[in-house]
Amino acid sequence: MTETEFLLWVRGPALQIATIVFVLGIVARILQMVMLGRKANLAEARGSALAGGLRTMVTRSVPDKGTFQRSTFTIVSGYIFHIGLFVTIFLFAPHILLVDEVFGLSWPALPTPVVDATAVVTIITLLAVLIHRLKDPVMRFLSGFSDYLVWLVTFLPLLTGYIAFHRIGLSPTMLIALHILSVELLMVLFPFTKLMHTFSLFIARYYNGAIAGYKGVHS
């Protein structure tokens, strides 16, 4: 297989398989979760479960003061790398071009140097996050294989993308193929790992807020 053939396979059949697994997997996992259902609450409500649920879906993004002081690194690094991932994935001109080609959807990009700098910051933050996980007594104790796997498959597309953009080492064809392959790895593992939290956290927050909201408490 030549480099070009490899790229064509990665961009063709591999991408199709990954996309199918990604989309169907996410839908199936969400259904699997939600369809477990929950019992109707027979206690007289004091507040609205719906309003509480929707509210917590948003407000849980902002920690209270005491929590921020106790978990500063986790919160700040979490913010940085999540925003960094969003910027590098969705606001990088070549990515938007790709979406435009496939779906005919397009939106404004950030200037490439800005995205490039964001990528560097995000890579450094993700490395710091890994070191934190390995050093913090609680996080190290809680973490298992899947936590490190999830970190790795999130990190690889960022790293390969950065290397491909700066054309370091291998040929441009090989670099872009490896970058796409790393994204496919992420997509295939996504529905079966905690990467699903991207979607399920909103469901979790909804339930949390709904349970509290029913009792008239903002959670």
Place this chain on the structure above:
Amino acid sequence: MSGPSLEKGLAAFREQIDAPVAAFFNSCMHCGMCADACLFYTETKDPTRTPIYKLEPLRKVWQQEYTFWGRSMKALGMSKPVTDEELGQWEELVYDSCTLCGRCSMVCPVGNDIAYMIRKMREGMAAAGHAPDGLIGATKRAVTIGSPMGVKLPALQAQIRHIEEDTGLEIPLDREGVDYMCLLSSMEIMNFPEYTAALAKIFHQAGVTWTISSEAFEATNSGIQIGVSEIAAELVQRIVDAAEKLKVKAVISPECGHAYMAIRWEGPNLVGKPFDFKVVHILEVLDELREQGRLKITGKEMQRLTYHDPCQIARRGGVLEQPRRLLDMIADDFVEMPEAGVMNWCCGAGGGVSSNERADDLRLKVFNRKKEQLDAVQAEGLVSACANCRIHLEEGLEEYHMDLPVLSLTETIAEHLAEDKS
């Protein structure tokens, strides 16, 4: 609770797993923030006491039986099933190291209601025979005698006679058609008869009709704390039967945190139907009387007071503003502790911990969290609205050599009632 077994425990786990549990487990990224929200971790620095880790056996059952990946691994014989020994190891984490205070549920960035899951996990732990002896004893007494502390009707009647002599007011027993049926915790009957006296004084002044049922006066519910829904339902049913028999408009939950959660929020769900009467917390009743101008107060407490929110009344119960409005009437110098209200720190003895002698040293150790919160405001009096918190607060303050009186909000209000003109 005849014949507990691992199978029964795991079956109970399966029965408890619902959409929220699946969404919660699926979303946990092991960030560890719940550890810093939990006084059992912050005061021991023991990572096994991280709230989400206390649920590990329940999570395993969810993962192995409710996810594609887990089921595949299980089918291939590549997963380790939950064992009886494992549940035995977790007993200390699920019962001794958690008061169901729900502070972690407020902090989790993905929104996991961890306390909701601990409550569920205890159903499986109890069914598997891994509940603490202290709680098993309290639960047995609650079922057979009617009170976790073994308080019987004659003891209540004796206290009522004393209170009637002291106050010159009647404590109506089994009176039909009144507005309120008051529940009491055993702790209040035996240790704080002043609470019942306060009710008599306040209701007399406000012209509220009320009664205590001789058949269902106990407010607490050990069935919920240990995690046996059948028993919890039986205890709730006694109250329902008494309230219906006496045709009261509402049942008043006393100054007890979990009793309120049990009857107000879990009660109808346990017995499987909505109540025909209302359930209100005493602080809600007092605040309503205040609003209607029926609470006539004279004089104020001059020392600097602060208020400890009982977890199940405030964060898990929704009664947050009422105590503050009431305190505003009677406190000249009221100060809030840092993180008071919905983010308040638990005293360390709720959720059945105080009935579990094995946890005695631990609950006093973690009281250090409360001490630090109190130190920040230099209060001269600590007001609360839960007899269980109160006993533990008093014990904790003594342990840490802090000279601070612990006051009941209801009792303090009764002390400031204006002279009766009638």
